[in-house]
Amino acid sequence: MIAVTVLLALLAALSNASASVLQRRAAVQEPYEDSGAGGAGAAVHRLGRLLRRPYWVAGAALLAVSGLLQAGALAVGSLSLVQPLLATELLFTLVVGGVVFRRRPDLRTWLAFAALAAGLAVFLLAAAPGAGRPTAPPRAWLLGGGGVLGAVVLLVAAARPARGAPRAALLGLASAVCFATTAALLKEAVGRLGQGPAAMFAHWSPYATVGAGIVAFLLLQSAFGAGSLTASQPALTLGDALTSVVLGWVLFAETVHLGLRTLPEAIGIALIGVGSIGLARAPAVRREWDTSDGRHGQGLGERPHRIQR
Numbered sequence: 001m002i003a004v005t006v007l008l009a010l011l012a013a014l015s016n017a018s019a020s021v022l023q024r025r026a027a028v029q030e031p032y033e034d035s036g037a038g039g040a041g042a043a044v045h046r047l048g049r050l051l052r053r054p055y056w057v058a059g060a061a062l063l064a065v066s067g068l069l070q071a072g073a074l075a076v077g078s079l080s081l082v083q084p085l086l087a088t089e090l091l092f093t094l095v096v097g098g099v100v101f102r103r104r105p106d107l108r109t110w111l112a113f114a115a116l117a118a119g120l121a122v123f124l125l126a127a128a129p130g131a132g133r134p135t136a137p138p139r140a141w142l143l144g145g146g147g148v149l150g151a152v153v154l155l156v157a158a159a160r161p162a163r164g165a166p167r168a169a170l171l172g173l174a175s176a177v178c179f180a181t182t183a184a185l186l187k188e189a190v191g192r193l194g195q196g197p198a199a200m201f202a203h204w205s206p207y208a209t210v211g212a213g214i215v216a217f218l219l220l221q222s223a224f225g226a227g228s229l230t231a232s233q234p235a236l237t238l239g240d241a242l243t244s245v246v247l248g249w250v251l252f253a254e255t256v257h258l259g260l261r262t263l264p265e266a267i268g269i270a271l272i273g274v275g276s277i278g279l280a281r282a283p284a285v286r287r288e289w290d291t292s293d294g295r296h297g298q299g300l301g302e303r304p305h306r307i308q309r
Contacts, residue, residue: 083244115278128261
């Protein structure tokens with residue numbers, strides 16, 4: 001079952017990365033124009049043009065496939081295994097984007113690629129996350145939900161007076177906590193699917209999943225707007241993985257090996273952080289690879305140095 005979980009999680013990451021690249025491929029053919037007060041209308045009009053582009057539609061379809069694959073991975077595997085594996089989206093973005101835009105990554109980018117991949121492998125092999133229960137009891141959700149809410153409120157409050165990189169990092173971490181919570185809620189929802197679709201949709205978890213996802217997305221956009229991707233991406237990548245491990249333990253009684261394995265786990269986490277920083281600086285991830293004149297590419301609603309998760 002672990003092999004199936006890993007395969008589904010990696011396919012979800014590949015689908016999401018491919019969706020981003022394909023939609024970016026369509027978006028560069030529709031240059032962004034800041035039209036001031038009429039910006040919303042222009043964005044809607046531009047979206048209508050994008051909907052007629054096969055690359056953009058294919059990307060949207062792959063986003064839906066990615067969601068289904070993630071749900072499948074969470075249905076058969078642990079939260080603390082699936083979410084860290086989704087960090088491979090950065091690696092797949094590099095590979096798929098390099099093929100689509102015919103840009104070869106430089107040596108520094110490949111080293112960052114290797115560091116993130118090695119970090120994930122070392123951390124997951126050392127931690128060896130174990131499967132727990134498919135759903136969480138209400139008391140566990142009160143504890144986990146209260147902890148998550150408190151952490152997000154504190155991070156956002158701490159980010160308010162900050163500026164630049166610290167603000168981006170704090171908001172990125174708050175977004176990561178929300179993304180991990182969204183995945184936990186999704187696992188709760190699909191865990192009830194065995195009782196039938198009616199039982200799942202009668203439960204509060206599917207609707208909480210949507211709400212948490214919206215909050216996570218909004219916090220992510222704020223993080224991208226507050227500072228460079230180099231500041232927010234490590235907090236986002238590491239925060240999602242580590243929060244998922246904690247939520248998996250609190251909510252679903254998942255196990256993670258500690259003791260003597262703590263050292264290699266720490267090394268793996270450090271490598272993930274180094275790799276995330278390196279990839280955040282790479283033109284491929286920062287969406288600079290698709291311009292021939294050296295300027296930052298701008299897609300639907302994008303500004304320089306921002307990407308969409």
